[in-house]
Amino acid sequence: MPEVLTAPLVVEFPFTRSLGPVQSAFLTGLRARTVLGVRASDGRVVVPPTEYDPVTAEEIRELVEVGTTGTVTTWAWNARPRPGQPLGTPFAWALVTLDGADTALLHALDAPGAESVHSGMRVRIRWAEERTGAITDIACFEPYDSEPGRQPTAHSGEFADTDTETNADTDANADAGPVTGIIAPARLDYTYAPGRAQSRYLNALVDRRTVGERCPACRKVYVPPRGACPTCGVATDEQVEAGPNGTVTTFCIVNIKARNLDIEVPYVYAHIALDGADLALHARIGGIPYDQVRMGLRVAPVWTEGARFPDHYRPTGEPDADYDSYKELI
Ligand SMILES: [Zn+2]
Known part of the structure; x- marks a missing residue:
């Protein structure tokens, strides 16, 4: 039998994409530790925001601030994180409905083990120390014992920093203006035989x-x-x-x-x-x-x-x- 060949193969598509007004507001908000959704025609608040109504496909622009705490709706345990994932230690991929939102956001949940995670558990955002206007400005979610939050009011700021963190590092890049684009690195690592x-x-x-x-x-x-x-x-x-x-x-x-x-x-x-x-x-x-x-x-x-x-x-x-x-x- 001839030698069986294998080789590492990396398929990488780093591309730069511009953001429309809604995604720009969402990521600019994250940089300032604020989560924004949009209100759909049926009254629901969609987070992460979409640019078009999920039901009617109409353009939607009404931004709504939601909470930084929320509830896990469903989750899967990731026992072996791969390079580039949000956490280097085992974590849960979780769908989290933030307080004031009607749809769930997918992100990492830092928890001590799979047995500590359940649907319905209360969590809050752990912000990245350095925020650049990207989804990774949310470092992950973490367990947080709290009551489900109130309904939002548009851009009132009422949900901002109700926890014990200081506000001192909020938006160090505020002078940088709105986030208008992101670099989206898509990368697949294979062993090819x-x-x-x-x-x-x-x-x-x-x-x-x-x-x-x-x-x-x-x-x-x-x-x-x-x-x-x-x-x-x-x-x-x-x-x-x-x-x-x-x-x-x-x-x-x-x-x-x-x-x-x-x-x-x-x-x-x-x-x-x-x-x-x-x-x-x-x-x-x-x-x-x-x-x-x-x-x-x-x-x-x-x-x-x-x-x-x-x-x-x-x-x-x-x-x-x-x-x-x-x-x-x-
Ligand atoms: Zn033939």
Whole structure:
């Protein structure tokens, strides 16, 4: 049996989003240790606030201040917190209906153990010491023995700091103005196991060979191989070497610079059908001005020292391939 390959794989989409008036008010409020909801057309107070009425889809703007104490409606125990989660020690994910609100907010609840958490328990917000206008300004919830609160009055401040904390550190960033945007880091950490077919493909790449697999039924050669033909539903175990040269079947011009990628824009990313393959793989095209790349362009891989994949493909100088020769591979 060949060695089973595994590797860490991180999929990360850090994106910057702007906030509309409602979300801006909500996060600006959190920075000042105030929780704001919106009043929906049916009179309910929605926290966290939505920009549109959950029933009628009408735009809603009436902000309502709610309490910083609330009631757990339901919860799940998280025994093994993962990196980036609100607390490093075991905690409960809880839906908390804040006093004065009619909907629940999802957040972490710091509790000594699962046996100490129950639906209906009273909790309060533990504020982060440094607040920036983000949901993490609420560090977490914590158990807090208190009576359910009163109904809110719009923006009255009547719920502000009724507990014993001092108000001294309230909104150190007050001069910074309203929060108008957030950076939302979405990140997934995997351990990826490519399986037998792709492991053979990856092992062959070490020798700078491209090995695909042929379907015994339709005779198509898949590069990279997935171990089965998606059309015929049968295993593909006949190995076939493809390339190294190929044909650009289609392409796009990239104008946005990606983080961690040291390539000047614009550049071309293309689908390339390697000679002998019935599936196009994708790679960057170099060695030619971006506006001269075309369908049918014949290309060859360019390897860099120690790399597991070709760095990019460059033109071979051959005449362009006939459209008919690759039209099924676009
Ligand atoms: Zn097939």
